Structure formats: structure tokens, C-alpha cells
Amino acid sequence: MSARDEILRRVRSALTDVEPDPDPVAAPRGAAPADLVSHFAERVADYRATVVRCTADEVGAAVAAALPAGARVVVPPGLPEVVAARLSDVRVDDGLSAAELDQVDAVITGCRVAVAETGTIVLDHAPGQGRRALTLVPDRHVCVVRADQVVADVPDAVAALDPGRPLTWISGPSATSDIELDRVEGVHGPRVLHVIVVGEIEQR
Numbered sequence: 012m013s014a015r016d017e018i019l020r021r022v023r024s025a026l027t028d029v030e031p032d033p034d035p036v037a038a039p040r041g042a043a044p045a046d047l048v049s050h051f052a053e054r055v056a057d058y059r060a061t062v063v064r065c066t067a068d069e070v071g072a073a074v075a076a077a078l079p080a081g082a083r084v085v086v087p088p089g090l091p092e093v094v095a096a097r098l099s100d101v102r103v104d105d106g107l108s109a110a111e112l113d114q115v116d117a118v119i120t121g122c123r124v125a126v127a128e129t130g131t132i133v134l135d136h137a138p139g140q141g142r143r144a145l146t147l148v149p150d151r152h153v154c155v156v157r158a159d160q161v162v163a164d165v166p167d168a169v170a171a172l173d174p175g176r177p178l179t180w181i182s183g184p185s186a187t188s189d190i191e192l193d194r195v196e197g198v199h200g201p202r203v204l205h206v207i208v209v210g211e212i213e214q215r
Contacts (some may be wrong), residue, residue, distance in 0.1 A: 048208060051161045054130025058183025060204040070155065070209050077153045078203040082116040087145055089138025090200040094155055095119055104145050112144060117151035118201075124171045125156045128164040130183070132156060132206065135176040143179055151208060152201040153190045154181070158210025 052062045065073040075097040078084065084101045085095075095101050100117070112118075121139040123133045130153055136139045146152055162168050172178060183204055 047161045050159045051127040062206045075205045085115045087141025112148035118149040119153045125161045125166045126168045132181045134179045141144045151203040153205045
């Protein structure tokens with residue numbers, strides 16, 4: 012018997028006398044898109060990331076505002092031109108080395124899906140998202156998320172993903188804590204995460 016089989020046998024044995032819940036409460040689904048986007052923005056902000064919402068016509072300006080003046084920027088092949096249209100020093104990644112990536116100030120990418128419940132962004136490194144090194148080495152990551160890419164929870168995100176592709180799950184800027192729980196940012200990824208959510212702004 013394998014270790015997995017043994018663990019499952021013990022779980023089944025422990026649950027033998029447990030009565031199933033006669034009225035299980037389903038996770039809330041079907042929230043309005045505007046509510047999902049608002050919830051996503053709140054959760055991302057909880058991770059100390061900066062979140063900006065804009066319309067499609069404003070995305071170029073929002074990206075430019077997310078970067079310091081004169082920032083050297085790298086973008087993946089396939090990123091829509093309108094995203095970086097207002098930037099002057101932009102380089103398209105053509106296989107830059109880690110040392111070369113370390114010399115740029117920021118990377119701009121899109122994403123595959125975003126999770127409202129957890130504030131997580133998922134990249135599958137398709138065109139417009141770049142290879143994994145591109146989103147790990149530069150100190151600032153500006154990620155553009157379309158409102159229609161935001162889903163309610165992790166199961167919804169998994170259903171929208173291709174398990175055969177490489178996946179990077181991002182929940183806030185890179186951070187870790189030492190034994191005294193002092194937070195240190197930028198240890199194993201970008202120190203700054205700036206998320207731009209593109210879609211019509213909800214009118215209140």
C-alpha cells in the first residue's frame with residue numbers, strides 16, 4: 012500500500028461515523044461583474060499593491076502614471092501597443108539575460124485571469140504576459156487586468172486555465188518575513204506591484 016492509499020484509508024476511517032451536512036451552504040456565485048471587480052481591487056490592495064481602475068481609453072495614461080519619470084521599461088512580445096503608447100523608453104523582451112533585466116526599472120504585462128476572492132492574478136505566459144523571468148527580475152511589475160478577466164474564486168480560475176501551460180500566481184508584491192516577523196519586500200520578485208484594472212467604471 013502506498014503512502015497516499017494509507018492516508019486516504021485513515022481519512023475514510025475517521026469519517027465513518029460523521030453525518031453529512033443535510034443543508035450545505037454553497038459558496039456565493041453569480042455576483043455582478045462590477046461587484047467582482049470591486050472585490051478584487053479591495054483584496055489586491057490588502058496585499059500592499061497599488062490598484063487603479065480606468066476605462067479602456069485611459070489605459071495608456073494609467074500605465075504611464077504608474078511609472079517613475081524616465082523609467083526604463085521592458086514589455087513582452089504581444090502586449091497591445093496602446094498599453095505602452097505613452098512611454099518613451101520601452102524595450103520588447105527578445106530573450107534578455109537576467110543581468111539585462113536587472114537594469115530595467117519595470118515590466119508591464121497582461122494576465123490570463125484574476126481572482127476576486129483572493130486578490131490573486133494568474134499569468135500563463137502567453138503573448139502579452141511574457142516569460143517567467145520577465146516578471147521576477149525587474150523591481151516593479153505593472154499588470155493590466157481586464158474587468159472581464161476577473162472571476163469569483165479559485166475554482167473558477169482553475170476552470171479557465173490550461174493545466175498544460177506554465178502558471179504564475181501572484182498575490183501582491185514579493186515579500187517574506189524573518190523569524191521576528193519583520194516584513195521584507197522584493198526578495199524573490201518585484202518589490203512593487205501596480206495593478207491596472209481596465210473596464211468601464213461603475214457609476215454610483
